[in-house]
Amino acid sequence: MEIHFLGTGAGVPSKQRNGSATALRFLSGQKGAWLFDCGEATQHRLLDSTLRPPMFEAIFITHMHGDHIYGLPGFLGSRSFMGGTTPLTLYGPPGIKRFITISLEASGTYLNYPLFVNEVRAGEKIETDRGAVEVVKLDHTVLSFGYRFTEPARRGRVRKEYLVKKGLPPGPLYKQLQEKKDVVTEDGTVVRWKDALEPDRPGRVISIAGDTKPSKGSRTLAENAEVLIHEGTFSENLKDHAGQFGHSTAKEAAIIARDGKAKHLILTHISPRYEKELEILREEAAREFSNISVAYDGFVYKVK
Amino acid sequence: MEIHFLGTGAGVPSKQRNGSATALRFLSGQKGAWLFDCGEATQHRLLDSTLRPPMFEAIFITHMHGDHIYGLPGFLGSRSFMGGTTPLTLYGPPGIKRFITISLEASGTYLNYPLFVNEVRAGEKIETDRGAVEVVKLDHTVLSFGYRFTEPARRGRVRKEYLVKKGLPPGPLYKQLQEKKDVVTEDGTVVRWKDALEPDRPGRVISIAGDTKPSKGSRTLAENAEVLIHEGTFSENLKDHAGQFGHSTAKEAAIIARDGKAKHLILTHISPRYEKELEILREEAAREFSNISVAYDGFVYKVK
Ligand SMILES: [Zn+2]
Ligand SMILES: [Zn+2]
Numbered sequence: 001m002e003i004h005f006l007g008t009g010a011g012v013p014s015k016q017r018n019g020s021a022t023a024l025r026f027l028s029g030q031k032g033a034w035l036f037d038c039g040e041a042t043q044h045r046l047l048d049s050t051l052r053p054p055m056f057e058a059i060f061i062t063h064m065h066g067d068h069i070y071g072l073p074g075f076l077g078s079r080s081f082m083g084g085t086t087p088l089t090l091y092g093p094p095g096i097k098r099f100i101t102i103s104l105e106a107s108g109t110y111l112n113y114p115l116f117v118n119e120v121r122a123g124e125k126i127e128t129d130r131g132a133v134e135v136v137k138l139d140h141t142v143l144s145f146g147y148r149f150t151e152p153a154r155r156g157r158v159r160k161e162y163l164v165k166k167g168l169p170p171g172p173l174y175k176q177l178q179e180k181k182d183v184v185t186e187d188g189t190v191v192r193w194k195d196a197l198e199p200d201r202p203g204r205v206i207s208i209a210g211d212t213k214p215s216k217g218s219r220t221l222a223e224n225a226e227v228l229i230h231e232g233t234f235s236e237n238l239k240d241h242a243g244q245f246g247h248s249t250a251k252e253a254a255i256i257a258r259d260g261k262a263k264h265l266i267l268t269h270i271s272p273r274y275e276k277e278l279e280i281l282r283e284e285a286a287r288e289f290s291n292i293s294v295a296y297d298g299f300v301y302k303v304k
Numbered sequence: 305m306e307i308h309f310l311g312t313g314a315g316v317p318s319k320q321r322n323g324s325a326t327a328l329r330f331l332s333g334q335k336g337a338w339l340f341d342c343g344e345a346t347q348h349r350l351l352d353s354t355l356r357p358p359m360f361e362a363i364f365i366t367h368m369h370g371d372h373i374y375g376l377p378g379f380l381g382s383r384s385f386m387g388g389t390t391p392l393t394l395y396g397p398p399g400i401k402r403f404i405t406i407s408l409e410a411s412g413t414y415l416n417y418p419l420f421v422n423e424v425r426a427g428e429k430i431e432t433d434r435g436a437v438e439v440v441k442l443d444h445t446v447l448s449f450g451y452r453f454t455e456p457a458r459r460g461r462v463r464k465e466y467l468v469k470k471g472l473p474p475g476p477l478y479k480q481l482q483e484k485k486d487v488v489t490e491d492g493t494v495v496r497w498k499d500a501l502e503p504d505r506p507g508r509v510i511s512i513a514g515d516t517k518p519s520k521g522s523r524t525l526a527e528n529a530e531v532l533i534h535e536g537t538f539s540e541n542l543k544d545h546a547g548q549f550g551h552s553t554a555k556e557a558a559i560i561a562r563d564g565k566a567k568h569l570i571l572t573h574i575s576p577r578y579e580k581e582l583e584i585l586r587e588e589a590a591r592e593f594s595n596i597s598v599a600y601d602g603f604v605y606k607v608k
Pocket of ligand 2: 369515
């Protein structure tokens with residue numbers, strides 16, 4: 001998987017940072033991508049990336065603020081115009097359906113693909129063929145969600161040492177074992193897949209938070225996440241201001257990642273006032289948690 | 305006046321050309337600007353210009369297609385966020401009010417300035433302190449307007465030769481004459497302003513067409529216009545296609561400008577397919593009418 005940061009700013013777009021949009025790109029198995037939030041000009045940012053609107057299978061909206069949704073009508077229309085015919089499913093807070101419907105209707109936009117719009121509730125678990133997504137309630141000035149995505153459990157690794165001892169060198173039979181089928185070696189020995197495979201590995205967790213101040217929800221998102229994508233809108237000297245407007249400081253995000261034992265924290269939703277002093281955010285966060293990236297528009301993070 | 309071309313593309317935004325937006329900037333008298341159409345990411349294009357959302361006094365929407373209106377909610381919100389407190393008036397076709405209202409409502413956007421939204425009808429004449437704007441019906445796949453803006457008549461020029469002969473050399477008294485006040489020279493001669501000024505000059509006309517195929521309306525817009533801004537979406541080999549989708553070719557626009565005795569034609573709303581062969585459009589148009597510019601994003605035209 002790759003995570004593409006398309007818009008990493010907060011509030012009004014600047015030359016450096018656009019309104020929120022983050023894409024999760026699936027590289028193994030069937031190709032495709034998901035989009036989290038869609039600020040105005042997200043489709044423009046895609047022009048500078050390897051992603052195109054028709055690739056997207058699903059969109060998840062964290063909350064209804066303009067810098068997270070105003071790019072939706074254009075994205076949806078362009079996906080059709082650019083030849084997208086596969087279905088698209090959109091998840092978001094109540095109100096999203098009306099916004100989409102009125103926008104497309106007003107502009108006389110007809111989509112050449114099926115669009116499913118689902119207004120979700122906190123606690124809801126969305127099951128997809130790419131894994132499950134839990135809708136987590138956060139604490140912002142308006143209803144705001146985080147999405148906790150868990151890959152399906154992955155097959156255990158082949159226990160090579162054991163198999164070689166059994167007289168089974170690496171070869172095509174390993175694939176059968178991985179597919180949970182017993183095999184018979186040339187000398188007639190039966191090898192059980194249960195003995196040949198390590199236990200299933202739990203799927204990785206990628207959590208994408210919407211705008212929020214530190215909350216129970218953000219801690220839920222952080223829990224054992226492979227990657228936590230969380231806002232770090234302000235620095236510590238604006239902590240009160242951050243809280244008042246339902247935002248987190250970079251340090252607060254780092255504490256949440258650390259306490260939840262997340263493996264990696266990516267800070268996004270950066271206030272334009274830090275463009276020339278991003279290091280302040282990074283340093284304040286790094287004192288609490290070492291595995292941090294500060295996102296920028298165009299940043300691509302490869303999930304290990 | 306200056307005309308700023310913020311978005312000169314058609315349909316889907318490309319790296320070169322954004323969705324439609326044209327700004328008319330007033331340089332003499334009170335400063336300010338008007339916006340014609342507001343495609344997605346118009347506020348982003350403004351970041352590369354000398355214009356800022358709070359400067360705008362009025363917005364005119366030609367028609368409801370997405371590439372002409374999807375930037376409105378973001379523009380309106382940012383105008384407030386960036387400190388705009390002066391009133392803003394928006395004119396557009398029926399449906400524009402609902403689109404704005406629902407978009408701002410959905411995103412919980414509160415504006416710190418009075419916004420007046422007027423749904424206009426063809427033939428309507430809007431009177432403003434900057435001049436009059438006539439709403440002209442065009443011929444597109446949906447209801448589409450052009451806006452014909454006429455400056456107030458300008459005072460006649462001072463007849464310098466006559467005044468010098470009368471013993472009145474250039475000086476502060478000229479200003480009084482221009483303000484239509486009689487003056488008395490040092491030797492007691494009375495000079496009447498009516499004799500001292502040339503007749504009032506009619507105000508210049510700037511016409512901005514929405515999407516249209518050649519039509520009565522586009523001809524009305526062209527009539528004696530100082531500047532006609534008109535779409536030239538396609539070249540002649542796609543003339544049928546253009547007509548079918550309610551568009552004009554560059555040549556058709558040139559004929560309209562020529563027949564209407566417009567002084568200058570600026571072609572905009574260029575299909576992305578011509579990015580590498582813009583000269584085709586220019587040449588086909590130039591055979592009919594010589595005074596042509598092909599707009600590009602960032603082009604600023606100074607009205608003489
Ligand atoms: Zn927000
Ligand atoms: Zn159109």
